[in-house]
Amino acid sequence: MLPEPDPRTVAALASDLSAAGFASAAVRGAWGDDADDAVVRGLHGPALRALAGRADPLAVLARLFVLGVAQPAADVAAALPAAGVEGIVALGLAETAGDGIRPLALVRPQSLSDPAGEVDWWIASDLDEAAVGGALPEDHVLGVGGASRTLAGIQVPTPAAAGLDVGTGCGIQALRARRHVSRVVATDVSAAALRFTRLNALLNGIDGIQTREGSMFDPAADETFDRIVSNPPFVITPRVADVPAYEYRDGGMVGDALVEAFVTGVGAHLAPGGIAQLLGNWETRDGVDGLERVRAWVERSPIPLDAWVVEREILDPVAYAELWIRDGGTLPTAPGFGRLMDAWLDDFSSRDVTAIGFGYVLLRRPPSGDAPTLARYESVWQSLGDEAIGAHLAGALEAHDRVVALDDAGLAASVLRFAPDVTEARHQLPGAEDPTVIELRQGGGFARVVSVDPALAGLVGACDGDLPAGVLIDAIAQLLEVDAAALRVDLLPRVRELLFTGFLRFAD
Template sequence: MLADPSPDLCRALADDLRAVDFTSAALRQQWGPVADDAIVRGLRAVALRALGTQQDARAVLARLFVLGIPQSAAAVAAALPRTGVAGLQALGVAQAEGDDIRPLALIRPQSFADDLGDGEWWIASDLDEAAVGGPLPEDHVLGVGGASLTLAALQLPTPAATALDLGTGCGIQALRARRSTAHVVATDISQRALHLTRLNALLNGVDGIEVRFGSMFEPVVGERFDRIVSNPPFVITPRAEGVPAYEYRDGGMVGDGLVEAFTHGVGEHLSTGGVAQYLGNWETRDGIDGLDRVRGWVEAAPVPLDAWVIEREVLDPLAYAELWIRDGGTLPGSPEFTHLVEAWLDDFAARGVTAIGFGYVLLRRPPSGDAPTLARYERVGQSLGEGPLGTHLAEALAAHDRLALMDDAAVAASVLTVSSDVTEARHHMPGVADPSVIELRQGGGFARTLTSDPALAALVGASDGDLTVGVLIGAIADLLEVDAAALRADLLPRVRELLFTGFLHFA
């Protein structure tokens, strides 16, 4: 087991990084936005060219900890006067080799924004493919990637007492959960991951994060949490000889069994009203759609749960195999790549898999021990809107809970306002006065576009916090010369949907 990182050394390193303005903005200014984007894709050459022969402290640390390139011991010592070379070695993030210092971890600034404001963390993780120079080791601890950022943005911002980050990795989700939760338990099957999580918490001055070793829910048997968040090792991996089993992405089960097991077990560890949020893959298998299979998992769970599952992407077996083989650092065209593709395709064929979905899962133990009232399984393929998605999810849940207690008469008696991010687009055929298509478009949340009719568009446009829904429907019925009762029966269910999806709000 790795020794616990020294709080004093972590504070010293943070002071050194702060002193040289080791931030995302400063680094982007030093090597330019093109190099910044290239680094995300694992390409170092553009940044190295921009840095050239610069030897200021930030340039030295950028090469060492962002790009993973050894630097001279003298330059590193000068850049980190409080930490020193010995301090880096004691923290396990670098080691001396002759006159050079070789990084053992990357430390990259990562900016974030949520309801509490903007900020930035330094996140330590294992060396990436570019720094390693080939395929990653199976015990690799991943840094902050696109999936990590997505899940962090999805986390509910509403305050809670306790949270569980299952499969914490480098600890990014635990740090994000701690922003709104008093105490976070972070678990992992990797001692290296737990070491980096402790290091990152100390480096960023974040308390209240407890780490525990173990698989799935074993470290928290008998415990319940207000929030559970997980970017689990959900990648579907063949159980075949010669296929690497990366700890950060492979849970060791067949097919999408890990996501199924997580869905089955998570309810027992949620407090009443507690919410679990996680990412996952699911297979379309033997003609059964992937989202339908997820629905079956939720319905079969021993604890009844509210569910909101969003499928963001679907890949065919070949595209899925190529994606994750490249992710491990194996290059296309090599014999190893061909062997791995065949292993993946054989694995999918054996189970009758024709497609693999990726998406977000939100499960909730119903408030006050009530029966579930939310079962929403949908596909959202467009680009996401502006603003933190977690806020949008929290508002949608609040709207759902309020609407669940309201009959149609109560909805009709409500006064509503249209969200400030909603716009309307009307499409006309040339020379025709009336629009052939009316669209309501959302700038935030999931950036939904809804096809509307004149009655619904008129209701949304008139929802300015003045008149009730029922009064507006009556006026629109008179204007369109249609039956008011029939229009009310048509519009009220759609008003409920617009309130849930954030087009409308209760005034």
């Protein structure tokens, strides 16, 4: 386990990393895009080939801290003039091995962009399986992976006073939350994870993060928070003695019970108007769709909650088991793979599980004890930039709150404009006078594509921030020679949906 990080030594290391230009873009540039893609897949050979023969600080630090490869002591000393070899040894990040320095942890640059701007952090974590050269230990502290980048990107970037990061791991979500939240409590069952969190906060000069050891909401006691975020250990794992129980991904419960416990328990720790966001898995079980099971969890919450649940992927039991067996470093050709696969499939069969969904959950405690007004459970399969949609989610919530406060007369009196990322596509048969399909396409957000009829297409196109929606609908009714009142009844509910999904915006 890491020793408690010494602030002065950490500051010296940060100075050295900065002086070496040890940043995401610089490292990627040093070995190229193809090698960088290979590193993401756990293949370090191409990156090492690209850096061969280089002994400059950037190359030395990239090999040592990104790839986890031992380096000559003299080269490391030259790359770290302030912290020195003794500094990273004292921090528990490396050890001496003859004339070389062997890494004991990774320190990888991680870039992040949100409405507040761009940052480049250094994130320390345990050695990955490529550096270890085999299966990971069960107490492994994970670095920044695809799931954690997704959650960091979907955090709503609106100001808040108090935040809670449940299952913080290396601390990336706490650091991300701190950009918009004044004070963050980061919790984990792993003392090692909390030390990495404290190290990473110091390394990046981020204050206002308090760490507490414990499971789920236990460390929060009776406190409430304006923001709660969690990338919990949601991986569904057989409760069998010889199946590895990795702390970073396995919460020790059966099936998807951990996500269920989070959803049903988080409301008590949300302040009025507070928002909770998490990643999770849910089972389609006994013929009940996974999203419907999540809906039932929300409805069982003792604290009424608004809910927006987005399913991004569904895997069958075999594919799910293979994914997480490989994640632990056991390949299909390795001894024991078949045994692990059988354990997973037996576990799923015992609950009649036919599919496993993955996605994200946004829950909100209505302000002032108001009744929930949002219950949205949807599947979004198209590829999109998960790492930059937090602002879209915040905008959707703001639009929802404004829309539900308006009756149809109020909505008709509202002045709207179409969003700048919206385009229209029309498809028609050769020689046909009218299109057979009209689509509105969204460039940002969830990259939605919506089929519309000529009336709605005409309304969206006319929403330029000038005239109220009702006036435009009346004009379209006259043009199409249909009843204006009937057209309002038809269009206004769809306008509400387009406002929530971001195709339309209020002009004021």
